Amino acid sequence: MATAEKPTLPPEVADFLAGSPLAAVVGGQPLESASGETFATRDPGSGAVLAEVHAMQPADVDRAVQAADRAFRETPWARMAPNERGVLLHRLADAVERRKAVFARIEALDCGKILAQAEGDVQNFIDTLRYYTEMALHVQRRSPLAVAGHEAWTARHPWGACGFIFPWNFPLLLVGWGCAPALAAGNTVVIKPAEDTPLSTLYLARVAGEVGIPAGVINVVPGFGEVAGAALARHPGLRRMSFTGSPEVGKLVGAACGGNLVPVKLELGGKGAAVIFDDVDLADTAEKLVAAITFHTGQVCCDATRWIIHRRIYDDFLSEAIRRLRQVRVGYEMDPAAQMGPVVSEKQRQRVLSYLRRGTEEGAEALLPGGAAPVPGYDAGCYVKPAILAGPLSNVAAREEIFGPVAGLMPVSTL
Template sequence: MLELKNYINGEWRTASNPDTNEVFNPANGELIARAPRATKEETEEAIQVAKQAFESGVWSDLSAQERAKFLFKIADKIEEMYDELVELEVRDNGKTKGEAGFDVADAATCFRYYAGLITTPDGETYHVPEPVQAMVVREPVGVAGLIVPWNFPLLMSVWKIAPALAAGNTIVFKPAEVTPCTAMKLFEILEEVGIPKGVANMVMGKGSIVGQTIAESKDVDVVSFTGSTEVGRCIMQAASGNLKKISLELGGKSPNIIFADADFETAVDYALFGIFFGAGQVCSAGSRILVEESVHDQFVERFIKRAKRIKVGPGLEEGSEMGAIVSEEQMESILKYIEIGKQEGATLALGGKRLTENGLDKGYFIEPTVFTNVTSNMRVVQEEIFGPVVVIQKFKDEAEAIQLANDSDFGLAGGVFSQDGAKALRVIKKVRSGITWINAYHPTYVEAPWGGYKQSGIGRSLGKYGLEDFQEIKQININLAVEPVGWFSN
């Protein structure tokens, strides 16, 4: 069992609060770690340490090339620890080894990407009237508060830490309470490669204490949060105290549009992947499948037949294709939504129950679940369930497909399947979502921006946009003729 600690000013510390957080393997209920629950005072200390480290220039004054060297070393260490990190991520989160393996590999890629990006030219000069030379430079914001969710514990951490450090900021990082294990391993790597003391700080604990303190602090210059829209609103309100920069990657209820002329088996396969990857605990999950009415019944039949074959089981067990729900609390929330769907009159076409047979009773497993005959006013259609639950709606034509796709408070992701390239592009341009695919669903790349429209958030992660979230833009004007301006009379 792991005894987790906070990391402040280059030191591993046990929390002063005796109330520790117990971390369980969601596949079997095994106690795998105890984590500290930091106090407001400990969080404020970490913020002050980060502020002092930033002002000292121990990190921000390094050249981009020097910072990049550290990031490349971190990527190398992640790859060296691949097997250990994969197993720990599975035990901590409940996902399958395949899913965790992707996360670990992508984490290394992300550090390498930002190591390269930070060393590329990024300045600008402007041709303004003589004798002035105008230019724009990018500088670190200062202290970055980073708060991550439980569904991608390692990868979401890296999506924030890599660009924040690359830009020259210092950080105060809070992992999710239910999945803090790989975060500690990541900070062990940061320590091992020699990140200067005070630059990277980690504080574990409750969102209502640690997260709130980070968001409210006037000494935190930017806060980046990934999680629910409800909590995002609280972060946004708390951050208004000093009008700090914010980046919010929030919820989704994403449409996956299947036209009759789509390659049928490809559409079914990606639709399954879109919702059941990660047991549906993915913000961009294709949780609303919209199918053209002429192929609706055929699609539903094939989709259900395939979904029945999905092997649900512990992530470390050979052959498991869909793992556990992250916690009992999240499982109960999903099961509650399934009951709501039935009460609202939707047809439960598949699943809907907790799985307890074949040794699954000690963990938190839910069957792949499909609702049909749904209407847009139903809660299961409008609200993010964050589990292996999908609703399937039919549409008559292109216009109705677009209308249904955009009938949501969210706008994170969306997909279109059609072999008519012009139609597919026409429709995807009308879908009000930030991450979209044509004839695919879910592939992501660190080079491209990640984020959404409407209540799915503010700002973007990844790509050059993810770096800009952690940078300030400064205008510099240089007078090349040093003489009095002569505006006022002598």
């Protein structure tokens, strides 16, 4: 197993965390919780508290939505031409690029993904922001309609204040995927990051203010899902809502938005599959699927975690996959030698371990048993080993999204 020295943080990261307890960003200003309640966000690799963060209450969320609505109606943001907004959004992308190392370290420490993967996420955010900024330049805002005897056209306008609730596995990257097109179109946003990983989004909001994006265009309300998230989902002042997370919570968000007739986009995870025929290159395929379930420790909704394998190659493929998984170096996220870091929290580690127990209790065979992974020097870290379970389609390993480095195997003869 890989080990690591505790990192020396860049001054900008240390200065940011030294501001603990960290406040929300609402209307361009820091906002402390109306209740004074805070929560700890931890480094899952060491268990150490990174910072205390103010937990927003419904009244705080209301202030954020009002700030977003005012920014939409009263600042030039929504009325700017796309190229004018584009100047500011490119400035934001430039600022993130200049601080790429800072963002990557904040992201790695907060969600436990190895540093190289966090660096990739930051670059993806930058590229996404630039992409949608440029795309907005080519959207025809007014198009004629052929209606006999009438002058008619379609016009495209921004909606207004949009709410976003994001999960903990890709905190910054998903802000890019969700908010970049909304911002490029002239909307304003209220973001509720996951309570496990609020730091990069809070830091982004600060940087946005520094580059001249009008106050209230980007608002961030950290807190707990059942309080801050619920208050955002049911707020009647939103014009659009987006949620990424579990199906169970997605149902609640959809119902809350439906009560206010607010259109909502729900992205609710998945259980990806890889179908492996008997003519594949065994080594190449095993390498790619091992990388798939160990990337970000398997905490990716589009991971191929069900391996449906032709019986003629089942044993050989299994041997190759197990050999490669046993070689994966589990370690601290800042260790350059680590190939797989911790899961995001102790709660998530226990969830993964409980799924392994449930799988075997339901009759699955533990071909690679997994379990807790010891990492010397990081006894309080949230580490797990890769695992392979084989069982029927009714088994949890085949049916449920585990969100850990666990593959469920099923041999088949025909498709």
